[in-house]
Amino acid sequence: MDEGIRKRLYHVNSIEKRQKETGQFIMDYPQKSFSNKNGNMNLLNEYFFKNKDIYISRHNRYADYPRHSHQFLELNYMLHGQCRQIIEGKEELLQEGELLLLDDRSSHSIKALGDDDILINILFRDQNINLEWLAGIKKRNSLVYDFLLSSAVEGNPMRKYIIFKSANIPHIQQILDQIITEYYRDEEFSTKMIALYLPILFTELVRKCDTYLSDEAKRIYSETNNVALQTLQLIEREYRDITLSSAAEKLGYNKNYLSNVIKQKTGSTFTELVNKQKILAANLLIESTHLPIQDIIEQVGFQNKTHFYDLYKKEYQMLPLQKRASV
Template sequence: MYEELDKKLRSLTTREREYQEQPFLSPKYKTYEIVEYEGKEVYVFSSEIPVNENIAISKQNRFAEVPMHIHTYLELNYVYSGECTQIINGETNTLTEGQICIVDTGVPHSIYPASESDIIINILIRKEYFTSSFLSRLSNQGVISNFLVNAISDTQNHNRYIIFHSEKNVNLQTLIRQLLCEYFDKSICSEEMIDCYMVLIFSELLRVFHFYTNQSNDQPYSGTKLIEILHYIEKNYKTCTLVSTATHFSFSPNYMSYFIKKGTKKTFKELIQIQRLQHSSVLLSNTNMPIYEIADETGHGNLSYFYKKFKQYYNLTPQEYREKHNRS
């Protein structure tokens, strides 16, 4: 199976042979809208995902430059072989084999021409795909998954990208190969299989804690430190306070509050509330516990307040959420 996939990806397409002989700008660019971004013209890619589908996967054409452009959807670049050099928001980044870069909507980026040994897979994802239903299926149901998705889909901030140093993650490489095999050779239940692989891939990405983001963090504290703090909140949300969390990481409470707000665009209190609600959703989906017990279990002493916050976050009442997602 993997041998056939490898052969397919490494084989030169007709268009690649043309680019190899004489690089040129594809005629398709004449059909794209051009907008101005910070004084420069960029192409707008908006029609690459088929209508009524949420995901489109393709191999990037080698030997041809992809000029500065933005997407109306999220783009996940996976380096299947070789390397990939991009300019994202004015920063040059080179990904090596096995690494992944997720680029948010509206982020200007260009890609250098790839050599014959450089095979880059583009996975385009509509933002609507990241529904509460999708998130509830992630193995990491908490503020880390919330941070990951918000980092690339925050409607208030479209200038982000995340590079995952996933080159040593064997599970991730296997899952992506399985996804590609399913996508390029569709059969019965392929759509459901693709959805399952996407959940597994994002779950695996959540395990790759050492990642780089273009969001500035005060030195010497990196994005890794922020993930460590979020992980601590996930594990200790029932008992931790701003002061106890700050003490654990040798921060002052004021700096901890600033650091969290700067990195996540949420307050410490909001993160605790998100963790409570997301743990509540897990219990609603996977147990038959009475709702009042779930509220108490997740630190919501006031049942009316729990209902109010749950409805605000999921746009469903706890009972409606249970009826829609219950798997017990």
């Protein structure tokens, strides 16, 4: 990141000076930027997006920020340090390099930040990007996500936020740095550039990041659900060559027990799940590359071309080349 922008982000502004002296929160936006209903501050579209579709700011330090909600999506990026937030009544720790995505109308409060805690707020009103959209993308390519969403429907509803564990993914950090740099430089076409970066950022997040869902599942799901989750994670990683016997050995379970749990929790056999992951992987290549179909079939681990076509048509109601042409 440009050193001038970095210094600007660390600079102590006038509101921060007063908050640091008193420890008391000082509202950083005018009265017209929010409404108060039942003691909850609701930040309004009309103020933040009067002249632009994206609004970026550095969160003020040294005082607790009160509980509030939004009419828009908010992305919190922990550029440096860490912060504690109460989100929908649950305390979460956002660590350096991680991102928090809050859906519209979700509420949160933020504990006081220290000198070295730099939290960047990215507000946007792109109606095409929301938690449902993210879940849809992930579900298309992930047995694990499909399983977790199904479990949510059965009684553990998905929360209105996602924490992305993005700290050790340089490409995502580079995209975020570029977004911040474009915003603060405010050069010709900067707004357009940021609008183009956002879907790239979220697609990368979905593709490369573990989200809160996996940790949440391990915390609240039953033992048998966790056995199923571990198996699905293994299938996602090793679908090309994995067998029931090798999975049971790696996970430390009896083969028959593992087979029964998988069938009970997912409604599919182990082999059916492996084939489904192969089809998901193949479809991603069909939609996003120009590789010959035969090469894709071999790459995802199918030995029988006819079997692949049968499974693919059953899943997508069309043949691979038809699917590629429809994208």
